[in-house]
Amino acid sequence: MKWLKNILGASKAERLASVESVQQKFSLFQSVLERHNQVLKLISRLEERHQNRKLGSVQAVWDDFVQIQEGVREVIDRMIGLGGDAYLPLRSRLISILKEVENSLPGTQPVVKDDYVIPFSRLDRGRAHSVGGKNANLGEMKSHVGVPVPDGFAISAWAYLHFIEVNQLQERIDRLLQNVRIRQYKDLEVVSNDIREMVTFRSVPDDLAEAICAGFDDLASRSSRGRFALRSSAVWEDTTFTFAGQYVSFLNVGRDALLDRYKDILSSKFTPSAISYLLRHSLSEMDLAMGVVCMEMVDSVASGVIYTRDPLNPSGPHLLVNSIFGLGSYLVDGRLTPDVFHVSRSDENVVFSQVARKPVQLVMRAEGGVAEAPVPEAEQDRPSLNEQQLRLLARYALKIEEHYGEPQDIEWALDRSGELFLIQARPLKFPKARVVARIPEEFQSDILVKGGTPICAGIGAGPIYHLDSVGELDAVPRGAVLVVPYPSPKLVAVMHRISALVSLVGGNASHLATLARELSLPTIVNMQKAAEIPQDRTVTVDGGGGAIYDGCHPEWIPAQEEEAVQSEGSPSDAAVEGIVSRVTRLSVIHPNDPNFTPQSCDSLHDLLRFIHQKSMEEIFSSLKQTANKEDIGLRLKTKIPLFINIIYLDRCYLGNGGKRWVREDSIESLPMKALWEGVLQEGWPSRPVPADLKGFLAVVGTEVGEGRQPEFSENSYAFLSKEYMLLNLRMGYHFSTIEALVTPEPEKNYIRMQFKLGGAPLERRMRRIWIICELLKRIGFENFSQGDFLDTTTAYQGPEAMLERLRLLGRMTILTKQLDLTLSSDARARWYLNDFVQKLGLDN
């Protein structure tokens, strides 16, 4: 039977197995790309927020970080599935990058032994490590600044430790954490809920409960108010990287609910991101120790926040007051638009007021808790503070600022008797001055082009320089406004010496966008019309506004002095920077560089880029090595004398029996369809040779005889899916492999062509490569050639642009068939290049 098999080729089962294995590889490849893209989006979102100084809390950054690292881990797993054990080093590289992130974070200190309950009168700012920052500052203001602060006491971090110990929570939490093996965010949420539940259902140890109740009774006996609030006061808040639920507060807490609310505050810190932080750091949850504030509640008619400096204008001469009716929560969580007052720092005059409509307010309920109540119609538009109160508030605020020696962010409340209280103070954090371009109105008419996608804000001015090919970077003049056809990462080589960058196409998630943000280079992408601005025209680019103005306006570039006003970067800022850079920073190592290895990946972004590149290489080579390529799939029915086997990757189609042919007009693959349109447009050049010329067997100038190379013994074949194509074309004496992925998402798309061999002497083959390179450069490919081997790619384009390029590739394939033989001199090569440029319409 063996002879029969030899005649018939592989058995049906074998062919089926071949198809299945290749389809499986392909779906792995797609899953790598899919996940890769999702993670890339997370990264670019983080980058964007970092760029725009909108990172928010450390916690939010950490949340992103956890999601991104999960994503990267998954991409790595899928990559190992696709490419095998060779990619195992990616795992260890990921681990060491994560370790580096941890090492860059500030450490924590052990909780100090202290009383469980400490009244404000015994506290000052030196006790922050014991009771948390909020408690310590309240004590400091009460005792050392001499401003009115409601009475209260702190429940210390030591008390928290006691609670955990007595209930043996440490062990239970550890056990729960051990089971979080995959470290999925969803798993973390489950564990988070478990731990919180556990904390809530334990009881407060008797001695601690006694101390808290005694403290409370003591406070109540001194207080005329009879209403109290519990607020969290995390120990390492503002000093290190903590996830304590800094902002959890319970208002109007009665004695009977006291202990339950205390536990609620303790449990509120076990957020999923805090847990992942613990896991990463092999910390005990002790390192996130929590103090709690218990203080008299001011039954406020108005409350709000005062900044001793205007964050938007830190050098300005006034303080900034925000104010609403009722309790302050509605201001902090943004429910109401507050009244805004500017009060002079020098004479406490109110220099500006903007009264907002305040239809509702938050008030205390007699039975405990709080409730929303309407503000009487007549009152709604009334200012919530009068001038006298504003002056007094300003005086207190300046006193606190003077005491602490830096701008402050202070919460205040006004009680029914008209008395002002300060209920929290902390250093004012300025958003890092985002350098906002202020372009005067009258220049609106000078806009040459607008509507691009802003990538990096800022102003850059200089002469326009159109760069047609990234191969000619040396020619880019210093200070130019560089206009490029597409965002190639290679541009990084000149980004330090240009004043702005404009790309005709592109989106937010390109590597170039990352680099531009990193270098703070004013950059706009997706701006086709920039191509029409003449070379050397002097322009000013507004990166944030996505517009290009006529003329040079360096005066629009905002002065940098605002930077100097910023407060020193706090440790948590440093932590944020450390995380962001380890996630997003991209080292620019070219895939052809021998250093393009997992070991040289310094960030999660690097890992992703490495995997992206390698996943393409892996699918490429595994498709090419598919067994029984000759026997599986369908044959393309075409007048072009090429035998092309088509193997569909997204459909089950053995092509056995029944239909064995695919008509040209029913190719179900976008890239293949486009390429083939190009081939047909040029048409197969050679008519059959007249019979009397045949049989003359001498061969000109071949170095590669038929059948001597395995590649040449094969027919052409194509692996296709709706959006993917891998076409191995044997065209006479050369072969080319064209791979393309064309999807609606530009970030995923790429075309890659490899081209090798030919029948002519090397010199002539190299001339053909030169012509092909020159043509490809003109349509946005990046070429890498060595001898007569060409490897060329293009990426990050929308589907239309990609399909157009494939059509051109199809035409070029025909035009350059056996061209190498004729290229006896460089002059001939130039002649053909010009000829083809005209033919393909690339000469504009």
Place this chain on the structure above:
Amino acid sequence: MLMKRAGEIMMPLEEFPYIPYWFTLRQALAELEEAEIKRANQKPIPWVILVFSARNQLLGIVRRREILQGLKPSLTPSKVRDYYPSVPDAASDQNLYRFGFSPEKAIQELRNQIERQIIEFMAPIQATVDYDDYAMVAIHLMIDRDLSFVPVVRDGQIVGLVYAEDVIHEVIKHIV
């Protein structure tokens, strides 16, 4: 003195331009132009383009004569006779020919011809000599087939052309 072999007196293949047979007259003309420039300081050799097939087999050659053949307008002296059947010596009447032939028309005609494929007007190869054949073999072939050159084959590949001039030169050395 031994008589030289064909391989020793041939012009090696690298000296010649070659193009596939589906290339056009325009491309052949470009090759001709280029060759004119290149040959300024070289030993004058009769200019020729080798024409090969999709399997890189040598099919024929193109010389100036074939180029002219390719450029040949549709109206030739011999066709003039068809237009003037009543005039017996129309074909030899140059004036009659010129009469129907303006420069503008000529240029237009040439443009029409320029995309013709080479295979339509090339001269097919009729014979080859082996690299180790004596020069005399080439002479015999040239006389027999009325050729001015013969391709030289070695190991199944064309490696050069032997020209009548060079063969004669070699033979003269032995007989004079």
